[in-house]
Amino acid sequence: MQQATGAGVSAPDAPLVALTDARVHFGAVRALDGVSLTISPGECLGLIGHNGAGKSTAVNVINGGLTPTGGQVRYLLADGRDGSGLADAQACGIRSVFQELSLCPNLTVLESLRVIHRDLTGIGWRKVAQGRIAKALAEIFPGHQIEPGMTVGELTLAERQMVEIAAGFSDGRMPARLVILDEPTSSLDAAIARQLLSHINTFCAKGGAVIFISHMLGEVFDVATRIDVMKDGRIIASKPTSEFTQQGLIDAMGHVAAEKSAARAPGSAKTELGEEILKTPEGLSARKGEIVGLAGLAGHGQAEALARFYMSRSGKLGQVKQPEVAFVAGDRGRDGVMPIWSILRNLTLTHLPSLTNRGLVDRDGERRLAADWRSRIGIRTDNMDNLILSLSGGNQQKVLFARALASSAPIVVMDDPMRGVDVGTKQEAYQLIRNEAAGGRSFLWYSTETEEVCQCDRVFVFRNGRISAELTGDNINEENILAASFEMQGVGT
Amino acid sequence: MNGKYRILLPVLSLAFLLAAVFYLQPRAMSYFGLNLLFNLAVPIALATIAQMMIMMVNDIDLSIGTFVSFVACVTATFLHDTPVLGVAILLAAILAYAGLGALIHIRQLPAIVVTLGMSFVWGGLAVLLLPSPGGTAPVWIRSLMTVKPPLVPMAVVACVLIAGISHFLIMRSSTGTLLRAVGGNAQAVARSGWSVAKLKAGAYALAGFFGVLSGVCLVGLTTSADANIALRYTLLSIAGVILGGGEFTGGKISPVGAVIGALTLALAGSFLSFMRLSPDWQIGAQGAILILVLAVRLLFSRRNRKWKEAAQNG
Amino acid sequence: MDKSFVLKLTDLPRRPWFWAFAASVLAFGATTYLTDGRGGAGLLSAALTFAAFSAIVGLGQMFVITLGPGNVDLSIPATMTLAATLALKFMHGETALVLPGLGVALLVGLGAGGFNYALIRLLRIPPIIATLSASFLYQSLAIWSNRGLRIKPPEVLADFTTGSFFGIPNMTLIGLLIAVLSWIVLERSIFGRWVSAFGQNTRAARLSGVPVEVVRAVTYISSAVLASLTGYFLASFSGGAALNMGAEYLLISIAVVVIGGSSIAGGNSNVPGIWGGALLMFLIVSMLNSYGLGAGVRLIMTGTIIIGIVAAASGKGRAV
Amino acid sequence: TTDKRIALSNNYAGNSWRQAMLESWEKVGSKAVSDGIVAAADAFTTSENQATEQAAQIQNMILQGYDAIVINAASPTALNGAVKEACDAGIIVVSFDGIVTEPCAWRIAVDFKEMGRQQVEYLASRLPDGGNLLEIRGLAGVFVDDEIHAGIEQGVSENASFKIVGSVHGDWAQDVSQKAVAGILPSLPEIVGVVTQGGDGYGAAQAIKAAGRDVPVIVMGNRQDEMKWWAEARDADGYETLSLSIAPGVGTLAFWVAQQIFDGAEVPKDLTVPFLKVTQDTLDETLEATPEGSVANVEYSQADAKAVISDAN
């Protein structure tokens, strides 16, 4: 049953997977916009790109979980035939380690393998599973502390990631031939990441193939034989690693530098800033009328810092007419949208106490407020009574903006609010924020896009849950931000 | 709550109650006494396991009590008079359960409402079968439930068997693992290419199966059935699963804990009766015991969380 | 004919409360068909009276269910019994004490709701089990306080609850009044917005400034207060409080909410539907009794109708 | 028998009849204990009206070492398993009201069927022309409900001029019967009589009054509120009816029978007690003797028990 890992069955040149002109659209979002790539045994493909460039979507298309709306995916099966679809992908030996953890927290480590390996049945399956996962863990992460009997929910984030990676490389009825790793090192510390990288090298040397996605450019350089750079659903550069320099990569990824001076309206930084109105234990601070940016890679504690601050400043006993802070959510489904409400109701929620007379909502006032914001911010709908979900993502986001800005809160907290917002709207929103700031409001603005962060008066860069740099004035530039967010030697500063 | 310690609290509660009962009524500390204390807990334990199967996939079953009553009526009538037809009806009932599971998943219906509706349906069928209490337990089940094994009384043997078998089925077997995975992260299961609808149907079928066992055992103990005989099993079974360390979501369940939870509830009744409380307060005391045990659970999970946070920061 | 009127008419079946009322009309028609239309007025008046009790407890349950999955109040019957017992005992048949008696009932509701909330909030007990355990305590209190004796309500109160005003039963008027108030609270007031927001997305509600814990507390307390109010009136209506008087209202309160088209997934309440569901629950039983069908068939039909309405109302399916 | 301990196993406490039963037991039992006739007479009630719970309760009583268990059973057959275990442990089991069929137990039975039959018989004597009847039944699926119903059917078949035109389940609860009657009334033709199972007559009267119909002859069930209503109606317009039910004090008879068995008396397994009948003539005195909100009652003495036993022998 157990075969050697990564046995190269087919000729080295025949690609395991071939993607031709694959397209995936989620509504108006073009997550993949005509991507073609192949990967052959022995190759390690590094895939990089900004947040939302379409990397994870490409992974889902390659492993068969997502059927592209256009284009083709073909797998070379072990017996030489061509195939497509989830079952063939599995039969071809394609394994994925997803970006969001996809283990079941209630299972043990060895049981988790059962969900992925269909052949684990019958008497003694636990022994087999235990053997497979223990072997893989020992091989990839020598010296690890994980017992196969531990419950996943009790492992640390890093340990869970290690389990997923090990499961991806573990033996099975069909040995792993292509392992896709979507940001596998984001929660691993440097030493363990190093173990993984060297395992990838051995795996590829033995004829296995790997797709490696990471924001840690140093790692990608270490491990990839070829690097593809994605941007807005397309591959904009694809060369052997040796032909890239790190600076060249950043140039390829970054797209702000040229527009920066133009985007930054003259005088915006010169607004007279008032007294300091907030200071948090972790070191965030802001003055009246200041736009404070939070930067760094996704998931390094910015959102948590914002939520903590918001919770500490907003009342529990009643919704007040003059709230201290208002919140603009970025993860709309989780933090913002009331899915069964109309646009109108979604828009007025935070400002509602001021529209209420003896407990009853002043519906005409509500309508006036909504109509006012609709024209101010350009919500594209013919009727504010339509369901919020009938709007495109960008327009939904505008509604959430309006919800916060309509209130009189002196501080507005924004948790990556520009997700899925088109360029034109973004410009409008930037203008709006600048105007509000000029009017004396302060903004705490977390963004995954450097372009936006560069518009701020002051920037805090986060790494591993802590502030790693505070930039002001001319120090706010892409190089400095990247340098402070990436753990990278020799780049930037 | 920590998986390893999940079982600790139910075991402690049961041990504590058992000690109290033995103290109040030393006679209970015998072969005969243990059997009397626990034999009626056997069908409750089975119903609790059935409820656990549903809670394992993040649903809840409000019809298990009337379902067990229905099964009891079938057992005391058809299974006794025409065994083949009786078995066929019970099999059909299990299939109906499986169908409900699939329906709930595919049509995205709220399980709580569908099972509420089903509770009326099973209750109606039971009343149609037995308008007045009666029927006779099949001889084989009667003798099975009154068998006197050496050393350990039947009730204890049965509970250990139920706990053991369901533990094996759910916690050890490969299929059980998949079923629990549905409760833990249905999306991940679907992403690996499994049909969640089929798995849910399987979980519901298991619930139906244990519900059938519960009804059959109940009739074996009581010798006859009536249409209202097990109505309170619905709430008892939910409470049993929770007392046993299970949770409403996340596939976090423990079959051994569920059996112990059921035994704890049964024992709580005996304990209150040995306490000679005034009849006025006998009902309220049951509520108080439930609240007490669940409040202790909170202390456990709080402490656990603190400890974990400290460990992570340190 | 007016075009917009036609449009509204074809839109009706999409209203969540439509099915409950349509089924009620069918059941009513089927019952009166049996007598060639005689007794229609009597049936309607009876239906309006008895549906009022189910509607009032149903409204309370609806507030709770609107909070989202896992929220349900199982202590309604016990709260009804306790409130009725204590209030009737306190009034002891004296006319002068009718209003103070009402006060006693409402206080019981406040206490029970507050206790339920405390169990859920402070001890973090899941609402189902918290309200169940609490209901045992309330039952014991009711038994202890009165030992099951039936105390007559004051004459005025009994006459009021069984009487009518211009042909409309007084209880119906009260039930409608409470329904209208609930409708105003849910549809027009800020609190209704909060409840709905809580039920749709608690996290987003909190982040939009909604005081979520206040909302939850007030909701559980309202449910208990409405239950105790129903207990007070029902006991006066039927000639005294009995220990088993609330029993059938547990399932009814949930069924009425569900049949009425409120979403069990939370956030979406539906006041007219509550009345539709309450009428339907009464009329179905009357219809089946009138046709001489037994208890078994009656139960099966009730269950089938609940599942049928829920399946019809939920449009969304999912590929296998 | 001074060292004997007797327990009462009761399955339900949620209505006035049961509360009166518990009170009679308490009164007679504690007197017997203080007189030194028995050592203990404890009462136990289950929290829910369920046979399974009562079976567990009986098993606990076995463990507690009672010498006799007096049972008012939730089900005639579902407790047989537990009762057999008690008998096997040498315990005297006496059942009353809700009796058990297990042969080793004694039964103090009320002929429920006869109770149903007599209702129709009484109506026949009052209304020689017969007419339409409404039947209010108890809780579906329960033994007593089925027995009384069978008696009523028998009575109707003996008196062909009567016809049952409607039947509802009132669950033995005032508010439920009121609701059920109100729902079926509009579709019914004129009704001359209502046959009931006790505890629901007042609710029926309320519903019929609310529907604006003439109140027919409603057979009552000895509840104080029913009898009070009856007395008022009688004073107002000469309303006449009959009320019958089993007396809650039968529990005390069972107590004495158990004591007699200890005493070595030869007691046949099946004893019958007459049910308590209130007629137009005895209405006032019964009403006077019944506490407000309770049920007409008779308590039995040791002498009564001896008389019942010797009658049966």
Ligand SMILES: Nc1ncnc2c1ncn2[C@@H]1O[C@H](COP(=O)(O)OP(=O)(O)OP(=O)(O)O)[C@@H](O)[C@H]1O
């Ligand atoms: N299920 C979905 N529904 C709607 N939009 C989606 C969905 N999945 C992805 N998207 C959108 O498609 C785009 C590409 O997303 P994808 O997850 O592939 O990006 P990514 O390159 O992996 O980003 P990151 O570096 O943040 O992981 C994004 O704009 C995202 O919002």
Ligand SMILES: Nc1ncnc2c1ncn2[C@@H]1O[C@H](COP(=O)(O)OP(=O)(O)OP(=O)(O)O)[C@@H](O)[C@H]1O
């Ligand atoms: N960090 C957070 N980010 C986003 N939403 C949150 C966060 N913390 C809490 N919430 C949401 O807000 C709701 C109420 O939060 P709140 O701060 O009032 O917590 P709490 O339950 O009162 O906690 P405590 O135990 O501290 O009293 C929660 O149910 C949760 O959905």
Ligand SMILES: [Mg+2]
């Ligand atoms: Mg991604």
Ligand SMILES: [Mg+2]
């Ligand atoms: Mg908090």
